[in-house]
Amino acid sequence: MRTNGGTAAVMGGFRTWAVAGLAAALVVAGITGARAAPVQTEHTLSQLVAEGAAVPGQPLWVALDQKLQDGWHTYWINPGDSGLPTEVTWTLPPGWKAGPLDFPAPHRFTTGPLVNYGYEKATRVLVRLDVPADARPGGTVTLTAAANWLICADVCVPEDATLTLDVPVASSAAPDAAVAPLFAEARAALPVPSPYAASVSGGKTVITLRLAAPGLTADQVKDAYFFAENPDLVEAGAPQPVSFTKDGLVLTLKPTGRAKPGPVNGILEVTELVDGRPTTQALAIAIADGAGTPAASGGAAAGSAAAVLPLWQAVLFACLGGMVLNLMPCVFPVLSMKAMALVRHQGAHARVHGLVYTAGVLACFATIAAVLMALRAGGQEIGWGFQLQSPLVVAVLAYVMLLLGLSMSGVFTVGDRFMGAGQELTQGDGYAASFFTGVLASVVATPCTAPFMGAAVGYALLQPWYVALAVFLALGFGMALPFLALASSPWLLRHMPRPGAWMERLKQVLAFPLYGSAAWLVWVFAVQVGAIGMANILIGVVLVGFAAWLYGVTHYADGWRRRGGALGALVALVLAVTAVAAHDGGGDAAAAPGGATKVSGADGFETFSPATLDKLRADGRPVLVDFTAAWCITCLVNERVALSSDTVHQALKSRDVALLKGDWTNRDAEITRVLQAHGRSGVPLYLFYRPGQAEPDVWPQILTEAQVLDAVGSLPKRSASAE
16 A cells, blocks of 8 residues: 655655664663564564574474554454464474464554554564474574565555564573563463363353352453454454352453354453552463364364253263263173173073163263263363373273283182172172173273264263263163173073083183283373383282282181281282382373473374364475374274274375374363363374365374375375475
């Protein structure tokens, strides 16, 4: 857009003032090489500023520092009712990577009925650059940023500039003291993570944002306003009435009607009266289960299917998923053990056993649902299988599997005095055996995620407690249904093999899957806590074996020998649990920032982080993200069956697919949020990002090699020069 002669004269004065002022500021500050030469455009003076020298393998922060002509403004990520955000395209040395732009908290500009979000006078946008580990100290690299922005007053002018910055590479460096105030001010202008939990609800006519901050009252808060990152979420020009309840602040927003279901990100600006003076704080809000952006930061996908499931479909999916759980290897040994006992029963007796088994399953699933919902209500970021993120729970399950296996192998038995407990809890003929077999089968099923159940459980965790309970009970009923059908069918019972000596032999054979389950759980524990924890749980396994043997050889003795054997066995079990209890919070296992387990690059996968994903996508590479856990049987089977073959590796390599792995073995809130954003409550989750595609493809929970090859094969092959 051209200006007239009067405006040109004004602009000439602006250029002279801006350049002279900036030069004077540099001299006063004594800055000698921390900044590049500024570039003057019609209404803006722009330059790049580095926080210090580049150090191989460490991040370097760079600021896009802009001074604006008085009366003019630029725009935030969401410009509001009109405008365009600032964009930067980087040209960097080989191996360097640029992260997303970190914008300061915006201001509101009102023009008639329109409201815009942006900045006036000056703005500093921060960018993290990842310096490759093979950068050579002693040299200098040139960073080039092609920036474009829209600057407006009564009229709007698109501007652009190519900015360059020469940065020295050093083996070690501290931040440049000369530019430290600039970066301190830039970081102070960024929104801070909200100390309060936030939630969003609503529909086509109204969106309600709730901030769980009981300490905020109408007497304290002068104003509150929500800047949504997604311009399709909220009408920027609409009023945002604020009210208060005993639970905190409530903001009423007007939806545009264009947003898809998904996470909500933005900034809640709260102006409080402190000693009679208004003080404004910008709180960064990230809500995984809202009705917001199609794509959240770090690859949180658009609109989760679970968020829009009707209740009847969620219940149906849960029931089907529960039925499929019976086919998972973690459930088979326990279920087989109980199914074998049915050959002793007929008619009404067998049906009662089926009902009692079902009651045990439902009781366990109801308990899991209650604990899970209570923890989530308290702010915990957890999902399906959360209990197996506790090393102590994993260790105790390993001990239980070992004891069951030893009992089935004949190392020890429990006498009639403990009917309803001990052996009767899982493998006897009484009703207590059926009930606790249902409980045990449900507990060991939690590492597994079957088809259908992912969407159903994801839906349940976003609903009120009574809806969530209904879905979890449907999941339990589906799991119990095959056994209940067997116990209730006289025809099926008649066609089962007759009791005989083969039953004892089969019971001994079924002990070995239980030993395998115990060994697998020991491995999971070692992954969670490291080598020291591995030694402790192996000591515990020896103590459990000793306790079983001691109880077995003294059980039928008389007097003090039987009591002494029982007491010795109990002491050994207590010592076994004590050996692993200290590692419940994690041990020496390598952890990535945020609690995620570091992933070895030996299989081609790097550790998942939102920043890494954003950088890879910005480079135009296809990305496969595998969210997994060591205790997830489904995940391990998929990795072995569908992701580990040479054919798959070659297909991924030939199309330059970047591989990221999010390990949820230990609790990680960041991974939990990504799972929730895709309507999942647990792993596995496979996200496949195609270049130029805003939303990822979500692969099935049960993978085959053919499915992977078909998805990857649709990408163009990498050129020979890229090889």
